Amino acid sequence: MKSMIELRDIRKRYGATVAVDGVSLEVQKGEIFGIVGPNGAGKTTLIEILEGLRQADSGTAHLLGLDIAKQAAAIKQRIGVAFQATSVPPKARVGELVELFASFYSTKTDPERALRFFGLEERRRASFKSLSGGWKQRVALALAVVNDPEIVFLDEPSMGLDPTARGEMWQTIRRMRDEGRTIIVTTHYMEEAESLCDRVAVMRRGRIVAVDTPGALVAQLGGIKRIGFADPAVTSRDALAALPHVALAELERGSWSLHSSDMDQTLKALFRLADQEGWTVSGLRLDEASMNEVFRELTAEQMKEETQ
């Protein structure tokens, strides 16, 4: 595998605020790499350092094997940045925008190809402001790839989109990856991090506190899963807590919730217990741990401090 991005101990402060506090990271070719973290964690600052928009105070950053401190202009020709849709002049027509962005690059660009790839040919004469949210985001992506970039940065690509448009956006981003591009995505949607990203870095207070595949991050939580069912009123907390692999048995508003590290074994034993005690398991719910729990767990301390 080839490293497209290689960061070593990147630091950046604004006065007394430490925005990025020693980040080291490698991103491989063809990855969709997510960066998540609470507001103020340092995601934007880190991304803007990579895009060459801000300078790190210390550390080294190589993109495409080039040093961002010395070769930023060359790097900029080979990366793409999707702007927030709000920063596009609203009256501009789609075709004109793509042509305009193509003119910013000295490398060979192909506006027609960008329009075609995102299905925008029919809308080339439409004004940007007349488009729906999903189409606006497609234009933002088309502008980001007009220079055929090897790395594309997407900031909150599905913000404000309905679930259907979001699913379409993920498909489009995957197609961009399948063309051989490396994609860096920041997102506040844990579902997006889980479904779309090959690996995810969780940032907290300027540091990366975890980086792995979504599956591995979830597994690191100890694989805790929840089994919920209606209270039969004839069993006891002690009996439920004694079932194999149950870490916690909670009763809330007429429903039991068992936290289990082995769903299969606990379920089998639960049904055996119900049989022995003469009741039926009803209203069964099985909740797998997800990136939401990972996010809460890894960023909890900061959330608590911020709300104090």
Ligand SMILES: Nc1ncnc2c1ncn2[C@@H]1O[C@H](COP(=O)(O)OP(=O)(O)OP(=O)(O)O)[C@@H](O)[C@H]1O
């Ligand atoms: N230009 C600036 N001047 C001073 N402080 C800044 C500046 N930009 C960011 N900060 C501070 O640096 C820290 C990191 O901010 P940053 O915008 O990088 O976080 P973020 O993770 O992108 O947050 P969000 O999810 O809200 O976009 C915050 O405490 C922020 O207030």
